Amino acid sequence: GQWIAYNADEALSAAYGRRDTLRVVRADGTGDRELAADRSLGDGPAYGFFGAVWLPDSSGVVAMRATESTEQECPHYEIVLVTLADGAVRQLVADFPDWSESPVVSPDGQSVYFTSDRLGRRPVWRVDLASGEVTRLTGEGHYSEVCVAADGSAVYALRDSIAHPAQPVRLDPVAVEQDPVPLPAPGVIDSLPGTLTEVETTVSDGRTVRAWLALPAGASADSPAPLTLWIHGGPMMSNNGWSWRWNPWLLVARGYAVLMPDPALSTGYGRDMIQAGWGAWGAAPFTDLMAITDVTVERPDIDEGRTAAMGGSFGGYMANWVATQTDRFDAIVTHASLWNLEAFTGVTDASYYWMREMTDPLRSTERILANSPHLRVADISTPMLVIHGDKDYRVPIGEGIRLYFDLVRHGVPSKFLYYPTENHWILTPGNSKVWYETVLAFLAEHVLGEKWERPALI
Incomplete structure (x- = not known):
C-alpha cells in the first residue's frame, strides 16, 4: 500500500x-x-x-x-x-x-x-x-x-x-478445461427460441474461418429458415459472447437464422488472422464473409433465396462494402457505419490510431481509395436501412447522412433511422426497442416479401 x-x-x-x-x-x-x-x-x-x-x-x-x-x-x-x-x-x-x-x-x-x-x-x-x-x-x-x-x-x-x-x-485455481456450475444469480434464461451450432470453412490462403449459427426452432429441409449474416464491429474482436444491443435470439424468435462469423481482422485466431485484413478491409474480410455464407446456405435448413446482411461500426462498413460488391442479399442493414474513408479521417475521435492503419490521406490516398465504399455507390442495388446516432463521435453522423444521400440520389431503395440523442450505441431502452422493430420491419419487407409496416413507436 x-x-x-x-x-x-x-x-x-x-x-x-x-x-x-x-x-x-x-x-x-x-x-x-x-x-x-x-x-x-x-x-x-x-x-x-x-x-x-x-x-x-x-x-x-x-x-x-x-x-x-x-x-x-x-x-x-x-x-x-x-x-x-x-x-x-x-x-x-x-x-x-x-x-x-x-x-x-x-x-x-x-x-x-x-x-x-x-x-x-x-x-x-x-x-x-x-x-x-x-x-x-x-x-x-x-x-x-x-x-x-x-x-x-x-x-x-x-x-x-x-x-x-x-x-x-x-x-478451481489450477484445474484444466473446467465447465463450472453457475452460482445463484438473477437473470437466468431457461430456454431459447432455437439452437446454436458452429460452421467453418477453409479459405484460399489456408486460414480456417468459423462462425456461430443460431437456428430457429423447426428449421429443416422441409421448412428452411431465411438467413441473416451478422458482421461484428471492432474490427479486432470476436463473435464470442452475449450481447443485449445486437441479440440474435430476437431475430431467431421471428424465424430467422443468424450467422455470426469471425472473418479476417478477428481476434482469437492468432496474428495471421488479423494481419490478413490489415489495411485491406475490402479484401480478405469480405471474401471470408462470402466464403462462410456460401457453406452456410448449402445447409438444407437454410433458405438460400432469402438472405440479408447486417453490421454495426466496422460491421456497418463491411455491410456497405458488401452492398457494393454483390447483389446476393435481399436487404442490408448498416448501423453507425463508415462510408467515405477520406472524410472520416480527422473527424473520428480515434484519428491518430486510424491513420496508422489507413494512412494520412494528405500523404497517400492509395489505401483509402482502395477500401472506401462511397466510391462504388453506383454498384449498389440492394435495399438498405441506414441507422445512425447524432452523438456518435467514433463514427460521426456525417457518415450516415452522406451514405443515405448517396443511396437516394442513385435510386437505391433505402430508409434512414436517425437518433438525435444516441451515440455509437443505442442505449436507451425505448430507442433500443425502436431499433429492433425497425430492423425487423425492414427485413420482413425485403426478405420475407411482406408489406412495409412502419413500427408503431416511430
Whole structure:
C-alpha cells in the first residue's frame, strides 16, 4: 500500500499523437517517477503500457504492453512484468498466439490469471510466474471480471456465451478445461427460441474461418429458415459472447437464422488472422464473409433465396462494402457505419490510431481509395436501412447522412433511422426497442416479401 501505479497518456508529437506510459508515485504523493515508457518513433516496434496490477510484495507490477500498429503491421497486446526497482520489463507469456488481457495476480504472487479470445470463446488462463507454464482453466464460454479469493482457494468470474447472459461462476485455481456450475444469480434464461451450432470453412490462403449459427426452432429441409449474416464491429474482436444491443435470439424468435462469423481482422485466431485484413478491409474480410455464407446456405435448413446482411461500426462498413460488391442479399442493414474513408479521417475521435492503419490521406490516398465504399455507390442495388446516432463521435453522423444521400440520389431503395440523442450505441431502452422493430420491419419487407409496416413507436 505504499505505491500507486497509474497511466500517463503522453503526447509524442503533433504528427503521431499520444501513447500510454506507466508511472508510480508513493501513497503520500512523493517520489513520482516513470516506470515504463517508449517514446520511439522510428523503425522497429513501439510499445504502450497500461492496466498495471501490483504484485503482493510491491516489487513490481503486472501490466499490459501494446505493440502499436503501423501501416504494415497490426497491433498486439501481451502481459509483462515490470520491476519497481529498475523498470525492467519481462514478457510473461512467451509466444502466446492471441491477445492476453485483463491480468489478475494471485494473493501469493506466484501466478497471474488472464483472459484471451480463442476460437470463438474467451477462456480464463493461468501463468506460473516462476516457470512460465500456461494453463487453460476453462473450456466453453466467454469469461470476464476475473478475481481471486483472498486465500487463493478459488477464482471467480462472470461467464456468458452467445446463448446466455453473464452469470457468476467459481473456478478451481489450477484445474484444466473446467465447465463450472453457475452460482445463484438473477437473470437466468431457461430456454431459447432455437439452437446454436458452429460452421467453418477453409479459405484460399489456408486460414480456417468459423462462425456461430443460431437456428430457429423447426428449421429443416422441409421448412428452411431465411438467413441473416451478422458482421461484428471492432474490427479486432470476436463473435464470442452475449450481447443485449445486437441479440440474435430476437431475430431467431421471428424465424430467422443468424450467422455470426469471425472473418479476417478477428481476434482469437492468432496474428495471421488479423494481419490478413490489415489495411485491406475490402479484401480478405469480405471474401471470408462470402466464403462462410456460401457453406452456410448449402445447409438444407437454410433458405438460400432469402438472405440479408447486417453490421454495426466496422460491421456497418463491411455491410456497405458488401452492398457494393454483390447483389446476393435481399436487404442490408448498416448501423453507425463508415462510408467515405477520406472524410472520416480527422473527424473520428480515434484519428491518430486510424491513420496508422489507413494512412494520412494528405500523404497517400492509395489505401483509402482502395477500401472506401462511397466510391462504388453506383454498384449498389440492394435495399438498405441506414441507422445512425447524432452523438456518435467514433463514427460521426456525417457518415450516415452522406451514405443515405448517396443511396437516394442513385435510386437505391433505402430508409434512414436517425437518433438525435444516441451515440455509437443505442442505449436507451425505448430507442433500443425502436431499433429492433425497425430492423425487423425492414427485413420482413425485403426478405420475407411482406408489406412495409412502419413500427408503431416511430
